Amino acid sequence: MSETTIPARILMGPGPSNVHARVYQALTSPTLGHMDPVYFKLMDETQVLLREVFQTKNALTLALPVTGMGAMETCLVNLVEPGDEVLVCVGGVFSGRMPEIAERYGAKVTKLTIPWGQPAQPAQIAEALKKQPAKLVALVHGETSTGVMQTGLPEIARICHDHGALLLVDTVASLGGTVFKADAWDIDAVYTGSQKCLSVPPGISPVTFGKRAEEKLAKRKTKVASWYMDLTLIRKYWNEERVYHHTGPVNMTYALLEGLKLIREEGLDARVARHAKAAKALHAGLEAMGLELFVKNPADRLPTLTTVLIPAGADDVKVRKTLLEQHSLEIGGGLGDLKGKGWRVGLMGEGAKPNHVLVFLSALGGILKAQGASGVKPGAGVEAAAAVLNG
Amino acid sequence: MSETTIPARILMGPGPSNVHARVYQALTSPTLGHMDPVYFKLMDETQVLLREVFQTKNALTLALPVTGMGAMETCLVNLVEPGDEVLVCVGGVFSGRMPEIAERYGAKVTKLTIPWGQPAQPAQIAEALKKQPAKLVALVHGETSTGVMQTGLPEIARICHDHGALLLVDTVASLGGTVFKADAWDIDAVYTGSQKCLSVPPGISPVTFGKRAEEKLAKRKTKVASWYMDLTLIRKYWNEERVYHHTGPVNMTYALLEGLKLIREEGLDARVARHAKAAKALHAGLEAMGLELFVKNPADRLPTLTTVLIPAGADDVKVRKTLLEQHSLEIGGGLGDLKGKGWRVGLMGEGAKPNHVLVFLSALGGILKAQGASGVKPGAGVEAAAAVLNG
Numbered sequence: 001m002s003e004t005t006i007p008a009r010i011l012m013g014p015g016p017s018n019v020h021a022r023v024y025q026a027l028t029s030p031t032l033g034h035m036d037p038v039y040f041k042l043m044d045e046t047q048v049l050l051r052e053v054f055q056t057k058n059a060l061t062l063a064l065p066v067t068g069m070g071a072m073e074t075c076l077v078n079l080v081e082p083g084d085e086v087l088v089c090v091g092g093v094f095s096g097r098m099p100e101i102a103e104r105y106g107a108k109v110t111k112l113t114i115p116w117g118q119p120a121q122p123a124q125i126a127e128a129l130k131k132q133p134a135k136l137v138a139l140v141h142g143e144t145s146t147g148v149m150q151t152g153l154p155e156i157a158r159i160c161h162d163h164g165a166l167l168l169v170d171t172v173a174s175l176g177g178t179v180f181k182a183d184a185w186d187i188d189a190v191y192t193g194s195q196k197c198l199s200v201p202p203g204i205s206p207v208t209f210g211k212r213a214e215e216k217l218a219k220r221k222t223k224v225a226s227w228y229m230d231l232t233l234i235r236k237y238w239n240e241e242r243v244y245h246h247t248g249p250v251n252m253t254y255a256l257l258e259g260l261k262l263i264r265e266e267g268l269d270a271r272v273a274r275h276a277k278a279a280k281a282l283h284a285g286l287e288a289m290g291l292e293l294f295v296k297n298p299a300d301r302l303p304t305l306t307t308v309l310i311p312a313g314a315d316d317v318k319v320r321k322t323l324l325e326q327h328s329l330e331i332g333g334g335l336g337d338l339k340g341k342g343w344r345v346g347l348m349g350e351g352a353k354p355n356h357v358l359v360f361l362s363a364l365g366g367i368l369k370a371q372g373a374s375g376v377k378p379g380a381g382v383e384a385a386a387a388v389l390n391g
Numbered sequence: 392m393s394e395t396t397i398p399a400r401i402l403m404g405p406g407p408s409n410v411h412a413r414v415y416q417a418l419t420s421p422t423l424g425h426m427d428p429v430y431f432k433l434m435d436e437t438q439v440l441l442r443e444v445f446q447t448k449n450a451l452t453l454a455l456p457v458t459g460m461g462a463m464e465t466c467l468v469n470l471v472e473p474g475d476e477v478l479v480c481v482g483g484v485f486s487g488r489m490p491e492i493a494e495r496y497g498a499k500v501t502k503l504t505i506p507w508g509q510p511a512q513p514a515q516i517a518e519a520l521k522k523q524p525a526k527l528v529a530l531v532h533g534e535t536s537t538g539v540m541q542t543g544l545p546e547i548a549r550i551c552h553d554h555g556a557l558l559l560v561d562t563v564a565s566l567g568g569t570v571f572k573a574d575a576w577d578i579d580a581v582y583t584g585s586q587k588c589l590s591v592p593p594g595i596s597p598v599t600f601g602k603r604a605e606e607k608l609a610k611r612k613t614k615v616a617s618w619y620m621d622l623t624l625i626r627k628y629w630n631e632e633r634v635y636h637h638t639g640p641v642n643m644t645y646a647l648l649e650g651l652k653l654i655r656e657e658g659l660d661a662r663v664a665r666h667a668k669a670a671k672a673l674h675a676g677l678e679a680m681g682l683e684l685f686v687k688n689p690a691d692r693l694p695t696l697t698t699v700l701i702p703a704g705a706d707d708v709k710v711r712k713t714l715l716e717q718h719s720l721e722i723g724g725g726l727g728d729l730k731g732k733g734w735r736v737g738l739m740g741e742g743a744k745p746n747h748v749l750v751f752l753s754a755l756g757g758i759l760k761a762q763g764a765s766g767v768k769p770g771a772g773v774e775a776a777a778a779v780l781n782g
Contacts, residue, residue, distance in 0.1 A: 004429065004432050004433055004436065005429075006420040006421055006423060006429060006433075006645070007421070007423075007429060008421045009421065009422075009423060009424065009427070011422065011424060013424050013426075015638065016422050016423075016424060016425065016638065016641060018422070019421075019422050024419040025419070027418050027419055027642065028415040028416070028418055028419050029397040030397055030398070030399040030400065030410075031400075031402065031407050031409070031410050031586075031592045031593075032397060032398075032400060032407075033400065033402060033404050033407060033721045034407065034593065035404075035723075036400070036715070036721060037715075038395065038396075038397060038398060041395050042395055042397075045395065065457060065458045065461065065593075065594060066456060066457055066461070066619065067456045067637045067638045067639075067640060068637070068638060069618075069619055069636070069637040069638070070456065070457070070619045070637065072619075073617065073618055073619040077617075097618070100618060101618040101619075104614055104615075104616055104617065104618055105616070193638065195422070195638060195641075201422050201640070201641055201642040201643075202422075202425065202456075202638040202639065202640050202641055202642075203456060203594055203595070203640030203641075203642070203643050204594070223495055224495075225495055225496070225616060225617075226464065226468075226495065226617060227460075227464055227488070227491060227492040227495055228457065228460055228461045228463075228464040228492075244726075245460070246458045246459070246460040246461065247406065247407065247458045247459060247460070247584065247586060247593040248458075248593065249458060249592070249593050249594030249643075250407060250586075250592055250593055250594075251418065251592040251593075251594070252592075252594050252640075252643065254397070324427070324428075330424045330427060332426075335635075
């Protein structure tokens with residue numbers, strides 16, 4: 001078998017994002033047994049730092065041995081019993097997967113359809129719950145298929161609780177890159193992935209359950225349908241009982257812990273501000289270049305992932321291929337409604353930095369010019385971004 | 392947060408096992424996007440080498456983004472529909488988990504209870520299927536709670552097929568360390584973990600489905616209950632369709648691929664012979680030292696994991712603690728029926744080598760002597776093992 005060289009990429013897609021050298025180093029610390037007291041100590045440290053990044057005191061806070069989609073399913077399978085009414089706000093590909101998963105586990109799902117490019121309005125959720133009460137409301141905080149950030153979460157949580165519903169929030173693309181406060185906003189259950197704003201390789205996924213979610217677990221009439229994802233078993237491995245359930249993904253846990261240490265060192269506020277500034281520069285640059293952002297209302301734009309419309313005269317696949325092959329730079333193609341119409345540009349974790357913004361705008365401008373895309377002013381993009389970054 | 396030092400361990404528990412330097416190096420290759428053409432190439436290479444280690448031509452051969460227990464659940468959830476009759480041969484903790492999982496997904500499970508320390512007899516399985524036909528028979532090839540290897544798999548497969556049942560085999564603790572031939576033995580579905588005889592860190596799990604298992608998938612009347620574990624979706628990410636399902640655990644895939652390359656370089660036969668010789672030396676050493684092996688029939692002993700009874704006068708926990716703290720050597724405590732009565736000693740992958748056998752016997756002998764365990768001859772153990780290793 002010939003040797004395949006793995007190139008160093010500038011990762012500006014919807015995730016994974018670039019990984020810090022210290023995280024790579026942690027990843028190759030010697031593998032410990034999953035019941036080793038030193039590994040238990042590292043699990044404890046991971047929980048402490050996960051609570052900081054989720055902004056919570058929740059006891060049930062841990063990292064699941066699955067990727068982000070597995071974390072979505074874990075939350076749904078633990079919070080849903082057959083016959084339960086569930087309301088899902090669907091405005092993109094990822095929120096669109098929630099009904100599919102919940103239904104497989106017997107939920108009666110009502111979809112609140114949100115136009116792509118917009119967040120759900122709290123009033124819509126209130127109305128939907130009035131029409132059809134639900135035990136659980138599920139939505140995505142940062143939808144990577146559209147680049148929309150769901151605003152108004154504290155109000156939405158209040159509405160859910162007033163109607164006796166729990167609120168489950170997907171923060172796969174947002175946690176660690178935007179403001180998110182599980183406790184202050186009173187969110188009942190939250191999950192994320194490792195490979196986006198936490199800048200850790202994919203394969204391990206943090207989750208936190210608050211008191212109401214724990215109560216729901218305790219009062220279930222049926223067993224959690226999945227054994228592997230059963231949080232009543234998984235938490236006994238993470239808490240002081242240390243009951244073996246699965247073999248912890250030891251080296252991935254090292255990497256996650258190191259990524260969380262980097263976040264603590266930077267400070268959550270500083271990190272969020274860094275993402276905001278990089279996104280502002282990117283947006284200014286794209287617009288100055290003559291391109292159109294898909295999300296119209298600036299307040300609804302997810303700083304960690306930007307969707308930009310493909311200009312007339314540009315060849316979607318060719319542009320992305322050239323970025324990858326000539327600049328070793330990855331962006332995402334459009335998903336769902338945006339397939340062939342938009343690009344998805346990530347600024348996540350280690351990647352939310354001036355160098356990424358500038359090199360992307362410079363490269364994209366050059367490629368679009370070469371393709372003769374209409375109305376594109378390559379130089380103006382970099383200039384406008386630099387002005388924001390230096391401002 | 393204080394810095395926790397991660398010690399280098401001699402891993403002789405039930406897994407994870409020690410990891411080769413080249414696998415650690417591969418683990419820290421730069422993270423690629425999960426839809427990067429270079430990553431797709433690495434996925435293809437992984438499939439080719441997985442087929443070699445499973446000894447199969449099965450198209451549906453890939454690595455799941457879960458640990459070994461997740462692979463067990465993935466196989467069951469794909470092969471079981473609500474109401475299906477399933478026969479499970481239960482003779483240990485891991486086979487004991489299969490009924491629990493299958494039942495959560497609606498299976499009607501018949502347990503064929505096997506005495507701990509023995510494999511199931513083909514005739515028992517035939518009889519059980521005559522009494523109660525089943526669509527699926529599930530069993531564990533190498534049971535890490537007992538150290539028993541299930542022999543007679545070709546005959547068992549024939550019996551299952553004669554009765555119209557599929558055969559699912561767990562090779563988490565055996566694949567890469569013992570003879571196993573999915574195609575020649577006509578096994579329908581097999582899974583394993585990364586962290587045992589493949590000597591890759593935990594968190595990614597190979598699986599292979601043969602034609603009958605694929606047919607069962609195709610003819611399902613109900614959707615696979617789990618979305619995350621749905622092989623009809625996962626395989627579209629691994630085959631030429633490249634439909635995004637989950638974010639591949641990119642760096643863990645690099646590590647798995649490198650571990651598989653090491654196996655190809657060593658040769659599967661040589662590797663199996665190495666495990667057999669190390670186990671033979673360990674068994675000879677333990678018996679010469681005056682200890683008793685739990686599995687009486689040598690032919691039923693799993694070479695990759697040995698269960699040895701704790702001699703009178705020895706303190707289970709203290710022995711293991713001393714091994715860990717003074718020798719940085721991990722062995723496993725007893726599980727289930729063997730709790731407090733036996734130890735589990737792994738010789739897996741990188742660990743199935745003379746140095747591990749000798750250092751363990753030497754350390755154990757010294758500790759047992761210091762504890763005044765009855766009838767233990769420390770020197771004789773190392774001597775007997777050395778004689779086998781040099782033989």
